[in-house]
Amino acid sequence: MKLIERPIYTERIKPFIDKGIIKVLTGQRRVGKSCILIQLINDIQLSNPSANIVFINLEYEEFRHIRNEEDLFKYLQDKFQPEVKNYLFIDEVQDISGFEHVLRSLQSKDTCDIFVTGSNAKMLSSELSTYLAGRYIEFHIHSLSYLEFVEFHKLKDDNQSLMLYLTYGGLPYLSNLTLTDDYAFEYLRNVYSTILLRDVVQREKIRNIDFLETLLHYSADNVGSLFSANNISKYLKSQRTDISTAQVINYLHSLCNAYIVNKVGRIDINGLKKFEIGEKYFFEDIGLRNCQIGFSLQRDIHKLIENAVFLHLQGLQYAVFVGKKDNLEIDFVGVKQGKRVYIQATYLLLDENTQKREFGNLRSIQDNYPKYVVSLDEFYRESDNEGIKHLHLREFLKLTNLD
Numbered sequence: 001m002k003l004i005e006r007p008i009y010t011e012r013i014k015p016f017i018d019k020g021i022i023k024v025l026t027g028q029r030r031v032g033k034s035c036i037l038i039q040l041i042n043d044i045q046l047s048n049p050s051a052n053i054v055f056i057n058l059e060y061e062e063f064r065h066i067r068n069e070e071d072l073f074k075y076l077q078d079k080f081q082p083e084v085k086n087y088l089f090i091d092e093v094q095d096i097s098g099f100e101h102v103l104r105s106l107q108s109k110d111t112c113d114i115f116v117t118g119s120n121a122k123m124l125s126s127e128l129s130t131y132l133a134g135r136y137i138e139f140h141i142h143s144l145s146y147l148e149f150v151e152f153h154k155l156k157d158d159n160q161s162l163m164l165y166l167t168y169g170g171l172p173y174l175s176n177l178t179l180t181d182d183y184a185f186e187y188l189r190n191v192y193s194t195i196l197l198r199d200v201v202q203r204e205k206i207r208n209i210d211f212l213e214t215l216l217h218y219s220a221d222n223v224g225s226l227f228s229a230n231n232i233s234k235y236l237k238s239q240r241t242d243i244s245t246a247q248v249i250n251y252l253h254s255l256c257n258a259y260i261v262n263k264v265g266r267i268d269i270n271g272l273k274k275f276e277i278g279e280k281y282f283f284e285d286i287g288l289r290n291c292q293i294g295f296s297l298q299r300d301i302h303k304l305i306e307n308a309v310f311l312h313l314q315g316l317q318y319a320v321f322v323g324k325k326d327n328l329e330i331d332f333v334g335v336k337q338g339k340r341v342y343i344q345a346t347y348l349l350l351d352e353n354t355q356k357r358e359f360g361n362l363r364s365i366q367d368n369y370p371k372y373v374v375s376l377d378e379f380y381r382e383s384d385n386e387g388i389k390h391l392h393l394r395e396f397l398k399l400t401n402l403d
Contacts, residue, residue: 010036026118142170145397206251321335340369371387
């Protein structure tokens with residue numbers, strides 16, 4: 001299987017090679033973290049043919065015996081060579097209990113340059129921040145962007161390809177399958193089940209699996225809608241499922257920890273004050289959202305547009321929020337390096353009321369940061385004298401700079 005480069009990530013990581021800092025690649029399972037590790041290994045071997053590479057993939061049978069720090073120390077005991085540069089790569093490091101102690105020891109002794117991947121935010125943040133504070137840098141890996149999707153699947157950049165992206169999402173392995181419901185959704189359902197079982201149920205010791213699946217279904221059906229754990233709890237009670245608000249919050253945290261969904265909080269645009277309640281949830285991969293809820297492109301298109309805009313902002317390394325200004329809502333506020341971008345996402349600007357809402361909400365913001373209305377309209381409105389740009393979703397997803 002040919003390895004397709006993902007330079008958007010490898011070029012970010014390369015400057016930190018041989019700099020004495022641990023490189024941690026985080027993200028949902030099957031988004032391509034392992035392939036990025038292999039790309040980095042290939043780059044290292046090209047620049048330094050004598051480099052000694054130690055690669056541990058915890059999903060391979062030959063590494064099943066490595067389950068704790070003692071196992072890892074024992075395995076690595078004779079793996080590093082003197083007089084050459086040594087590199088250690090560990091895929092899905094969270095499966096090794098106490099891994100952080102080994103990494104700290106190796107780094108302190110400057111034994112090797114270390115790269116690891118992980119698929120659980122809670123585990124990684126607690127262990128790494130406690131034992132390796134200031135000694136690591138994190139790179140979050142996402143599923144394929146729209147442009148990567150087109151490249152991986154060897155498609156034309158057109159609206160048909162956009163609809164395929166909005167239907168099947170960006171898990172890289174799909175490029176080896178036929179993009180039809182029978183093949184793609186079957187694969188996605190298997191990935192979905194694996195993530196739910198291994199990274200949520202087992203890792204978080206979830207007991208009420210039926211409720212977890214109901215909650216994930218509810219989140220999928222309410223992508224882009226403001227809701228609170230209290231409202232979910234009330235909804236479930238109306239369905240004769242008695243679950244406390246605290247349990248709802250804990251289960252939502254578990255889904256976020258496994259990178260299945262992303263919590264997007266609300267801020268007051270005037271002062272960037274964060275609100276404690278009322279957030280939105282978006283899926284890390286659109287295909288995983290679609291494969292398990294009785295998906296309909298026509299019915300769900302507005303939700304998918306918002307989810308795609310969110311993913312693109314994340315891919316461009318923005319911190320993403322829902323904006324509130326007085327009684328108006330701004331779909332997305334992206335914040336990066338002290339700068340902002342504001343985005344309204346809608347299906348079509350069919351009537352004057354919709355145009356007034358989408359453009360009017362942005363006009364109410366009295367600053368000079370970029371403002372976009374994103375839709376599926378084929379005919380764009382020209383940027384008005386207040387600088388608001390109207391773009392087709394496909395054109396927006398190709399932007400690499402929103403300044």
